[in-house]
Amino acid sequence: MQYMNIVMDADCLIKLTKAKLKELVCKNFKVVIPQVVKEEVVDHALAYPDAMVIQENLEKNLLTISKGPVSLKKREEAVLKIYQRGKFDAIGSDDKRFIKKLQLLNIPYIPPAVFIVLLVKRRQIALKVAQIFLDALGPLISDGEYYTVQWILNDARRVS
Secondary structure: OOOOEEEEOHHHHHHHHHOOOHHHHHHHOEEEEOHHHHHHHHHOOOOOHHHHHHHHHHHOOOEEEOOOOOOOOOHHHHHHHHHOOOOOOEEEOOOHHHHHHHHHOOOOEEOHHHHHHHHHHOOOOOHHHHHHHHHHHHHHOOHHHHHHHHHHHHHHHHHO
């Protein structure tokens, strides 16, 4: 199985972490974050349990910090610059404003719940497990994203 290379922003990373989905995503996709995202979700958030979990993932090389001279202050700009280097298949994001920009630039993106669909498609999780993860993500994502992925999972149940 070939890994997809994903550069991820803080919004997506935090939501996957809160839903206890990040480790599974990181084991099935090559996930890279810019230094500025690491600073936001780990260095400046040490009081939060999510920060410790993300730090552990970095130490275990489940997550990678991008190498190179990307020192932009805005995390979305850093994510976009890293993507534009040409080694990535998509951007992981759940920031509505950033997603609109990605759509205008014709850049593929993956919101958090779509990772569930991709994991089902790759047979890395069963539909019942996918539903548990989707329900955990539900309060963190938009209704549109939730119901779209719910519809896909329901359709997959009918087919199988």
